[in-house]
Amino acid sequence: MTWRSARTGFFLLLLALLVAAVLSVFFGRYPRPGWLSPDRLQTDPLAAQLVWNLRMPRIAAAVLVGAALSASGLTLQMLFRNPLVEPGFLGVSQGAAFGAALSILYLSRSALTVQAGAAVFALLGLWLTYFLAERLRYGGWILRMVLAGIAVSALFSAGVGMLKYLADPLTQLPEITFWLLGGLWSTRWGNFLPILPLTALSLTVLFLARWRLNVLSLEEETAFSLGAAPGRERLVLLLAAVGATAAVVSLAGTVGWVGLIVPHLARRLVGADARQALPTSLLLGGLFVLLCDDLARTVSAGEVPLGILTSLFGAAAFLVILTRFGVK
Amino acid sequence: MADHHPILSLHNVWFSYNGAHDVLQDISLEAYPGTVNAVLGPNGAGKSTLLHLILGLYLPRRGEIRVGGRPLTAHSRQSLSRQIALVPQREHIPFDFRVLEYVLLGRTPHLDFLRMPGPEDVRAARRALEQLGIDDLADRRVSALSGGEHQLVLIARAVAQETPILLLDEPTAHLDLANKRRILSLLRGLAAQGTTILFTTHDPDTALAVADTCILVRAGRILHQGPVADVLTTEKLTQTYETPLRVLSVDGTRVVLLDFAPHYRESDADSRR
Numbered sequence: 001m002t003w004r005s006a007r008t009g010f011f012l013l014l015l016a017l018l019v020a021a022v023l024s025v026f027f028g029r030y031p032r033p034g035w036l037s038p039d040r041l042q043t044d045p046l047a048a049q050l051v052w053n054l055r056m057p058r059i060a061a062a063v064l065v066g067a068a069l070s071a072s073g074l075t076l077q078m079l080f081r082n083p084l085v086e087p088g089f090l091g092v093s094q095g096a097a098f099g100a101a102l103s104i105l106y107l108s109r110s111a112l113t114v115q116a117g118a119a120v121f122a123l124l125g126l127w128l129t130y131f132l133a134e135r136l137r138y139g140g141w142i143l144r145m146v147l148a149g150i151a152v153s154a155l156f157s158a159g160v161g162m163l164k165y166l167a168d169p170l171t172q173l174p175e176i177t178f179w180l181l182g183g184l185w186s187t188r189w190g191n192f193l194p195i196l197p198l199t200a201l202s203l204t205v206l207f208l209a210r211w212r213l214n215v216l217s218l219e220e221e222t223a224f225s226l227g228a229a230p231g232r233e234r235l236v237l238l239l240a241a242v243g244a245t246a247a248v249v250s251l252a253g254t255v256g257w258v259g260l261i262v263p264h265l266a267r268r269l270v271g272a273d274a275r276q277a278l279p280t281s282l283l284l285g286g287l288f289v290l291l292c293d294d295l296a297r298t299v300s301a302g303e304v305p306l307g308i309l310t311s312l313f314g315a316a317a318f319l320v321i322l323t324r325f326g327v328k
Numbered sequence: 329m330a331d332h333h334p335i336l337s338l339h340n341v342w343f344s345y346n347g348a349h350d351v352l353q354d355i356s357l358e359a360y361p362g363t364v365n366a367v368l369g370p371n372g373a374g375k376s377t378l379l380h381l382i383l384g385l386y387l388p389r390r391g392e393i394r395v396g397g398r399p400l401t402a403h404s405r406q407s408l409s410r411q412i413a414l415v416p417q418r419e420h421i422p423f424d425f426r427v428l429e430y431v432l433l434g435r436t437p438h439l440d441f442l443r444m445p446g447p448e449d450v451r452a453a454r455r456a457l458e459q460l461g462i463d464d465l466a467d468r469r470v471s472a473l474s475g476g477e478h479q480l481v482l483i484a485r486a487v488a489q490e491t492p493i494l495l496l497d498e499p500t501a502h503l504d505l506a507n508k509r510r511i512l513s514l515l516r517g518l519a520a521q522g523t524t525i526l527f528t529t530h531d532p533d534t535a536l537a538v539a540d541t542c543i544l545v546r547a548g549r550i551l552h553q554g555p556v557a558d559v560l561t562t563e564k565l566t567q568t569y570e571t572p573l574r575v576l577s578v579d580g581t582r583v584v585l586l587d588f589a590p591h592y593r594e595s596d597a598d599s600r601r
Contacts, residue, residue, distance in 0.1 A: 077423075078423065081420075081422045082422065083422060083423065142422075208442050209442060211436075211439070211442070211443075211444050211445070212442070214425075214429075214433055215433060215436050217421075217422065217423055218419065218421070218433065219416055219418075219419050219420065221380065221383065221385060221414060221416050222414060222416055222419055224383065224384075224385050225383055225409060225412065225413060225414035225495075226409055226433065226434070226436040226437055226489070227405050227406045227408070227409030227410075227436060227437040228405075228436070229405060267423070267424070271424070271425070271426060271429070272423035272424045272425045272426075272429070273425060273426070273429045275444060
């Protein structure tokens with residue numbers, strides 16, 4: 001793809017995201033499932049309240065969650081030289097969920113504490129996965145990493161199960177259950193804005209360092225010969241990816257498959273070069289989660305958990321890509 | 329053929345991965361601008377480790393390495409990456425870059441931190457592709473390359489780095505004869521333009537075909553080094569590989585044969601050439 005057409009594609013995608021975000025404002029179950037006319041918005045104070053206090057923060061959150069998970073997924077894939085990893089496969093998401101549940105149960109339910117708990121255990125999950133992958137005595141690097149990630153994720157899921165058992169069924173349990181399914185129904189400006197600084201900072205770092213991602217996706221000795229300090233640079237980018245993931249997981253719970261499928265789609269669209277693949281992943285991820293969340297809040301009166309929808313579409317798309325085109 | 333000062337030199341270098349067993353022992357060598365230098369020895373002799381030391385990936389336990397007249401440790405990471413490029417033995421590229429994008433990665437040492445390559449870098453990458461005669465591959469995906477093309481693309485990436493020193497780890501190990509010839513004549517061409525080439529190989533014929541000087545390594549020690557004509561002899565190669573082999577002269581070209589048959593006739597070598 002030439003630079004010019006990549007740029008055109010990028011702006012088209014940006015436009016699509018903006019249009020989808022604006023349309024999402026008028027799309028929902030009030031006053032009846034489907035479309036809310038702009039006239040009604042001006043005459044009905046309840047509608048205006050609802051749009052401003054519920055739909056808008058939720059739309060912003062969906063875009064941010066999708067962008068952050070996708071960018072983190074692409075980053076982890078390139079840093080680990082492994083196209084089959086994503087935060088949910090590396091123990092990062094489950095670690096974050098466990099940390100958040102632990103905070104809810106034993107520390108406090110404030111956003112900051114929950115985010116911190118999520119971040120610490122997200123890192124721990126990643127480190128455990130990496131540690132195990134280096135020591136597993138079966139298969140190549142890609143397979144070992146996936147296997148270790150499955151084991152660590154299962155470990156943390158079991159931990160969350162245990163915490164659920166211990167939790168107060170009236171106050172704590174609903175919150176913990178939310179982590180497992182993933183969803184944005186409790187999003188307000190009040191809990192969206194606190195995760196914005198960490199997420200924005202992390203995504204900015206990843207965006208600025210996207211050429212380094214290309215370099216670090218090469219063999220260790222090659223990256224070194226190109227003047228990189230692979231150890232230090234990997235650590236900074238890993239922290240940024242895990243930071244962004246932990247922040248959005250603390251808001252949305254574990255939203256699976258986004259970090260795997262969106263980078264794959266982005267690479268199919270614009271190629272593997274992170275100069276194009278990273279910004280494309282950001283936009284495409286935002287669009288994907290926004291559309292899933294629109295469905296989640298409109299298809300039935302009771303809300304469908306977002307994580308279930310992203311997993312459904314993500315896994316289906318992944319299978320199609322894998323069987324038709326192979327891993328890219 | 330040579331400048332007066334070596335651009336790369338090792339002085340009594342010792343190296344150990346674990347502190348106990350010395351993988352490299354007392355290595356001293358010099359490489360002059362515009363020469364092709366072959367490091368020859370059996371598998372596991374420490375050839376790749378030697379390249380990694382020159383690259384600065386590991387530091388010697390004892391001794392000194394000098395690059396461009398300065399100690400290696402006095403170079404910054406970036407300044408060293410502007411001096412030395414590496415073509416690794418195998419480079420698995422897990423993401424499906426286009427060839428031009430991959431070759432462009434060779435420009436990284438010339439970019440300031442967090443800067444993207446510009447038009448000048450794209451020109452340098454295209455120059456490298458042209459120099460290797462593979463500019464038609466620029467838009468191909470790296471997963472769609474043949475083994476020979478893949479190796480040429482790796483070299484193009486290193487050439488785009490525009491360094492005075494080029495290290496290659498077993499550059500012809502997995503190639504058929506036509507590709508092997510292509511790569512070797514390419515190395516000669518680069519040396520003719522002033523690049524210092526240092527490559528490892530376990531195949532004496534490769535060294536014979538292209539090298540000016542040869543360094544024979546066995547079990548982490550240099551057994552012999554010097555001009556190819558002096559070093560690649562039946563006696564010295566047999567000692568290095570610890571297996572019977574013979575260096576024959578066929579129409580003025582030396583060839584190395586494994587000595588299976590004690591009564592091997594030179595006329596056979598002629599007809600199989």
